[in-house]
Amino acid sequence: MRIGLIGAGRIGAMHARLLDAQPDVAEVVVADVDPARAVVVAETLTRGVAAGIETAMDGVDAVAIASSTDTHVEYLIAAAKAGLPTFCEKPIALDLENTRRAIDAIDDAGVSVLMGFQRRYDPAIRAIRDRVVASGSRVPYLVRSQTHDPEPPPIDYVKVSGGIFRDCLIHDIDAVRYVTGQEVVSVRAIGAATGFPEIAAAGDVDSAAALLEMSGGTLAQLSGIRHDPVGYDVRLEVFTPDAAMSAGWGDAAAIVSLEPGAVAPADPFTNFWDRFDAAYKAEIAAFVAMVGGKATPAATHHDAYADLQVAAACDLSLSEGRTVYMSEVS
Structure with missing residues (x-):
């Protein structure tokens, strides 16, 4: 499977490495608002490729959102409209109104979302x-x-x-x-x-x-x-x-x-x-299993709300x- 990763900062780089280590992941498509940073992270992977933010969800089987909090809602809504199973770092947003907006889009689309409550x-x-x-x-x-x-x-x-x-x-x-x-x-x-x-x-x-x-x-x-x-x-x-x-x-x-x-x-x-360390590894393994239809998320968007x-x-x-x-x- 091909996984799009949005956000190549500190936490995004960690998730990139963990995704790259999953046997079922054929390619990790890394995107960031700073294209150079996406390239740097992609080059550390064995199966990584850099892409622009606007194409991060093109031709992928799922998406992982590890960008800044203020972008989560729009990326979640875009992923839902594209029908993509999604991993998203917490929180969806810092306010309930925008969190609800993302949740409604996810529920309308019927996609699976695993929220990053790694504990x-x-x-x-x-x-x-x-x-x-x-x-x-x-x-x-x-x-x-x-x-x-x-x-x-x-x-x-x-x-x-x-x-x-x-x-x-x-x-x-x-x-x-x-x-x-x-x-x-x-x-x-x-x-x-x-x-x-x-x-x-x-x-x-x-x-x-x-x-x-x-x-x-x-x-x-x-x-x-x-x-x-x-x-x-x-x-x-x-x-x-x-x-x-x-x-x-x-x-x-x-x-x-x-x-x-x-x-x-x-x-x-x-x-x-x-x-x-063990929790983050298990969380990403669970996300990949969810994308493959083999697992359900331990923490959903409704838990985040x-x-x-x-x-x-x-x-x-x-x-x-x-x-x-x-x-x-x-």
Whole structure:
């Protein structure tokens, strides 16, 4: 199969390599707003070719969208009209209205879309999900999910990111929905900008937390910080009547135990590439399988909308200092 890839930046280049490694992919057609960058990425592949943005969807069997967020909606609509199965990095858009516009086009066309919430393909997180599903009616008591970045993103990015909930903690929102199989009923969010005044000046926070009430009765806690001095610390913990489970704990976990005799991590995770290497590989393999009619997406465009709704509710809760119910956000 021939796969069109739109976006040859940092994440696009990674997806290009992963697509190139798939046995069922005969050619990766790389396109970018910067044609020279598309050429550079294509030349690193064994089966890559560069193309212009305007022809990226011509003669391909599917398309992967890894361009800037502000282009996702139009590319998704174009892919839907062309009848192409699509992979799209999160988010579809930073607002619900434009996200809905893309979703309507996708649904009208009836094409399959896999959204880039790669944590659904993380082996440990999938194992937790399987254990929860296997337990049947035994609802989890509590879920804790966190994303602690080693360094804040560039301030120019912060200004257009949509804020910590829509940009960062939306992954945790999606992971909680995924492992519990429940939807969010209400949120209470708080945040602070104590370490980076430039983030506060940009209208965002550098530390955030939220309590989610889930539809099945489970409680969920989210936390996010833009600066973790040890490294990149993403963990998920689930407590059920049968088990206490975690994903992200291990020798590379970016946290130091002060228990007597404990050993500090020698090589903690410092970026999302390393932490989710297996997940990214499994995600692209699942996309190729979806194109071939052998798999269904773990995260769809409707999941992207539900996650964004929760992030928007968290923003509203943060700004107004109160519990927000999902019925208030549409």
